[in-house]
Amino acid sequence: MHSSLPPPPPPPSAATPIRVVPDIPGRGRALVAARAIKPGEVLLTDSPLLLYPALDSADGSFSSSFCGHCYRTLAAGVPRSPLASVGALPLCPGCSGQVRFCGEPCRAMALLSSHTPWACRALSMIRSAGRLPPPLDGAEGRSQVAFLVAAYNLAAASPEDFRRLLSLQGDAGDHASPELPLALHSLMGSISPPLDPAGFSPELTAALLSKDRMNAFGLMEPAGVGSGGEVEKRVRAYGIYPNASLFNHDCLPNACRFDYVDGGSDRNTEIIVRAIHEIPEGRELCLSYFPVNWTFKERQKRLLEDYGFSCACDRCLVEKGWKEQDEEEEKEDHKVASMEDEEAEDDEDEGMEGVVEEGDGDFPHAYFFVRFMCQRENCGGTLAPLPPSPQGVTSGVMECNACGGLRKGDDPCDDGGGEDDGIVVDG
Numbered sequence: 001m002h003s004s005l006p007p008p009p010p011p012p013s014a015a016t017p018i019r020v021v022p023d024i025p026g027r028g029r030a031l032v033a034a035r036a037i038k039p040g041e042v043l044l045t046d047s048p049l050l051l052y053p054a055l056d057s058a059d060g061s062f063s064s065s066f067c068g069h070c071y072r073t074l075a076a077g078v079p080r081s082p083l084a085s086v087g088a089l090p091l092c093p094g095c096s097g098q099v100r101f102c103g104e105p106c107r108a109m110a111l112l113s114s115h116t117p118w119a120c121r122a123l124s125m126i127r128s129a130g131r132l133p134p135p136l137d138g139a140e141g142r143s144q145v146a147f148l149v150a151a152y153n154l155a156a157a158s159p160e161d162f163r164r165l166l167s168l169q170g171d172a173g174d175h176a177s178p179e180l181p182l183a184l185h186s187l188m189g190s191i192s193p194p195l196d197p198a199g200f201s202p203e204l205t206a207a208l209l210s211k212d213r214m215n216a217f218g219l220m221e222p223a224g225v226g227s228g229g230e231v232e233k234r235v236r237a238y239g240i241y242p243n244a245s246l247f248n249h250d251c252l253p254n255a256c257r258f259d260y261v262d263g264g265s266d267r268n269t270e271i272i273v274r275a276i277h278e279i280p281e282g283r284e285l286c287l288s289y290f291p292v293n294w295t296f297k298e299r300q301k302r303l304l305e306d307y308g309f310s311c312a313c314d315r316c317l318v319e320k321g322w323k324e325q326d327e328e329e330e331k332e333d334h335k336v337a338s339m340e341d342e343e344a345e346d347d348e349d350e351g352m353e354g355v356v357e358e359g360d361g362d363f364p365h366a367y368f369f370v371r372f373m374c375q376r377e378n379c380g381g382t383l384a385p386l387p388p389s390p391q392g393v394t395s396g397v398m399e400c401n402a403c404g405g406l407r408k409g410d411d412p413c414d415d416g417g418g419e420d421d422g423i424v425v426d427g
């Protein structure tokens with residue numbers, strides 16, 4: 001994507017808050033605090049190697065509400081019809097009307113990077129083919145096609161970024177079944193990736209798909225509000241962020257990431273990782289790879305299937321004993337079975353309610369949920385303070401990384417959560 005920008009690994013300097021440790025026993029490579037870190041402090045800012053669109057859940061197509069390059073929301077009221085929109089927003093000359101851009105700079109950048117003539121042709125062919133044959137006919141297959149087009153496009157548009165992509169975690173052998181990777185590979189073969197034929201192999205396609213599964217971050221659509229006041233959120237695009245990928249997972253993370261895709265910056269696709277609370281020097285820095293309110297069972301399932309490990313964090317050790325309760329919940333509603341992709345996470349807020357109730361009194365981490373979980377219904381976001389002032393004063397305002405809501409740090413219940421249980425938190 002931003003292949004014309006230099007890659008931004010954090011340079012080693014006294015001020016850098018992060019240190020890479022090659023091997024923490026039992027954890028592998030890890031990021032640790034190089035010094036004491038303040039609440040809200042920016043740990044990392046990272047640009048994507050590539051971005052690809054999420055599917056519009058309404059009709060399974062790729063949403064045309066966002067810029068085809070930077071994924072900014074396109075101005076409201078711009079007509080969707082290709083003919084009507086000529087003159088309103090710059091279009092791709094190759095697939096007019098299918099891909100639109102927020103402005104001329106994005107179009108010019110896209111034609112050289114994310115939307116080269118090959119990518120344009122590949123996407124047009126897939127679109128005109130209509131429904132893909134099984135096993136690619138589901139949402140997962142279509143989404144992986146979009147990823148592979150972006151990845152193979154990167155191989156030609158920015159070989160250096162493609163090499164970085166290949167250096168990320170995820171191997172060809174990480175698939176439960178070879179069927180889907182093989183089908184995707186043969187589809188890619190039919191649209192002639194811009195790659196040395198000797199390098200184009202089923203193993204490469206399978207490895208790329210694993211890297212996507214283990215490293216992609218979702219950029220959320222602007223949060224809407226449903227009729228019941230609950231937060232409605234969907235992913236607008238996925239991105240591969242090579243530095244942010246180095247964070248290990250913890251079910252009670254001490255850092256979380258923010259994006260501001262609709263912000264004014266021309267680096268709007270960067271993600272920013274901030275400290276949730278104070279972190280002492282030497283402590284490992286972790287993100288949660290999914291909303292923190294998932295149940296033990298949901299978390300273990302996702303981590304095992306998508307990342308290949310069982311989590312033994314402090315929280316999981318405590319919640320292991322609650323397994324029976326989770327299984328009861330699952331019997332009541334069979335939602336867990338549908339937890340196939342990121343979009344499904346929106347429905348899962350009952351886990352947190354269970355945790356908060358259960359935690360009253362005897363769960364040492366209940367504090368986290370009161371202090372650092374967004375209380376808006378259906379949000380599931382994590383809160384971190386806004387960055388400290390240049391003088392190092394911690395902000396009293398907490399920001400939700402999913403719905404973008406702000407609240408005063410010492411009042412966890414002022415935004416409609418309605419769970420005022422009188423727990424006192426320090427500011």
Ligand SMILES: [Zn+2]
Pocket residue numbers: 067068069070071072101102103106
């Ligand atoms: Zn744009």
Ligand SMILES: [Zn+2]
Pocket residue numbers: 092093094095096099115120121
């Ligand atoms: Zn095009």
Ligand SMILES: [Zn+2]
Pocket residue numbers: 250251252299311312313314315316
């Ligand atoms: Zn865990």
Ligand SMILES: [Zn+2]
Pocket residue numbers: 374375376379380381400401402403404405
């Ligand atoms: Zn929220």
